[in-house]
Amino acid sequence: MAHRQPTIIDVARRAGVSKSLVSMALRGDPGVSEARRTAVLDAAAQLGHRPNRAASILAGTRTDTVGVIVDDLRNPWYLPLLEGVREALVPHGLRLTLTDAAMNRHLGSDPVDDALSLRVDGLIMAAEALDPRAVPAELPLVVAGTRAQRPAGAWAVAADEAAGARLALEHLRGLGHRRIAHLTGTGGSARARREAAEAAAAEDPATSLAVDGEGAPTEEAGYISALRLLREHPDTTAILAANDVMAMGALAAARELGLRVPEDLSVMGQDATPLAASPLLRLSTVDPHHDEVGRAAAGLLVRLIRGEGGATSAPASTSTPGATPEALLEPTLIARRTTGPAPAETGSSQPFPAQPPN
């Protein structure tokens, strides 16, 4: 070995204090005199001491760490959520660890087990298809961004999909659209949005909602579904996609068919990703405010960890139907370039004007 890493024993020797005093000073315990604190900090800096977190996790009663599990890093909806979580954790000085559910699948380990093996104080699951049996009942846990599949009694914080669908359909109907299509896909979130869109459309008998899509909720799938929908229902004047990338696929399908957006066809996404805000797309979308979802989820988790009872001091706009407590946040509508007035009716089908790409 080159030379052993310095431990708190080395620091204690150098600072002329006891081992425990070093531990307390390093963690910022208020019951340490100013003089000793600086002595310890100086000694630690001089020796280049790095606290061994494995040791402190093992010895301590808590880790001041919150784990976030996302199911797929490639789907960036978790980014604003993570930022919201971070913001809510800052005032409590809690550490954040991120795991992708699939990253260590070659080890055959469950991501929840992985987090627990390092004794996180609590867990935020921004993921759908995790095995709920892997979660011990005592673990503070909040499911965020989705209400799907969760352990009995676990809290969920998510956007209100029904309200989001209503906003989208109100927007489109307000622009005169009556023949609307919905692009969906697999996954609990897409399913929830489809059901919400169908319910919102059913409130008005004059509105028809054609639905297509069953594969992954990707841009490619949105493109294919939109092509099919527009060919089977040429009187469609507006498309509401389950998410922004599917809407991007719909834009590609529109271009392919020579339809101008929004003059001939309005297109809406959902999620309010950075993509939707881009100068090239300027996509109308429903904003689920995932940053606020993250903030609320983390705030709730902290209360659960501190044992202040999540159910009683719950976040705003909460509904608690029996055994599945959840907080639903209100989404908002962002109207941009891709939605406009429905074209005047000219018959069931209109000629596709030739149009250059881009």
Add this chain to the structure above:
Amino acid sequence: MAHRQPTIIDVARRAGVSKSLVSMALRGDPGVSEARRTAVLDAAAQLGHRPNRAASILAGTRTDTVGVIVDDLRNPWYLPLLEGVREALVPHGLRLTLTDAAMNRHLGSDPVDDALSLRVDGLIMAAEALDPRAVPAELPLVVAGTRAQRPAGAWAVAADEAAGARLALEHLRGLGHRRIAHLTGTGGSARARREAAEAAAAEDPATSLAVDGEGAPTEEAGYISALRLLREHPDTTAILAANDVMAMGALAAARELGLRVPEDLSVMGQDATPLAASPLLRLSTVDPHHDEVGRAAAGLLVRLIRGEGGATSAPASTSTPGATPEALLEPTLIARRTTGPAPAETGSSQPFPAQPPN
């Protein structure tokens, strides 16, 4: 307390063996008889034993864990790299942990320190601006995806930016383009690409390369820079952007100015992100093969960890100029919809044809 988590002592008691035997069986040590192994595994399953990883990190000599540090999760170039890393680690049974450099900035901790505090066996830095002083000389470390700023003697595995720029310019020149613009931004990668593009352009005196951009390499910045470039240099027939999102901004600028792509203007990105492959964009781009970069970086790191000497048994296509060993991988060109033949010369400036959006 509800009830204590079972430890290997409980498992040992239940299986009728010693504590150490349990430890060996659980880790798959080959020197454990089949009968005892199954007895231990059964007992562990029955008790719901979860190994405490903090304890094993503290007690063991290695952690079989490789850390990956990315500087910004919002920039998805690291995704294929991470997948390549994962693939290379699978056969060695190594665990992967991911950290974003900024995720715990509120704790004031350096991400390298964080990784070391849990004693990773080695580190892959897919990040530019990390403090190289924080890295102990003994730590196996590979910088991946960039050759910028790294600790003395540390390996870098990256795409050959000079070769990539040459490919892009050859492609554009082959299509007849001579008035080319380059969109750049801050960051070591953008700088490397700008210098490479300038060098490649300089090889042919008939080719002019106008350069713009100094802010973040974002789509918004690409949009603004492209607008300015196209107004100041109306004879530009092709744009090479530092990355795909900046190219997306250039597409938005082209639409704004009524330029058809690729008839009036060719646009190229770099990075080969999923975005570039999308049906809506079909963006021509340079593919740095970040998955292969990840594979090579992880392969090298494993050799460094195992002490098999990275410098001698280095990966293919390696150049080792003295103290900064690096492996450069060859990028390839992906030609799609957004690049085409240069328009016939009609004078210095051409009228901007009106064109509907989308």
Add this chain to the structure above:
DNA sequence: CTGAAAGCGCTTACAG
């Protein structure tokens, strides 16, 4: 406010 002792749950030699 401070210090000596016990212990967190594992892994590692080492003797059988």
Add this chain to the structure above:
DNA sequence: CTGAAAGCGCTTACAG
């Protein structure tokens, strides 16, 4: 192939 002992670097009561 197996088991008793020491120890990894911390935190936590607990007595001063």
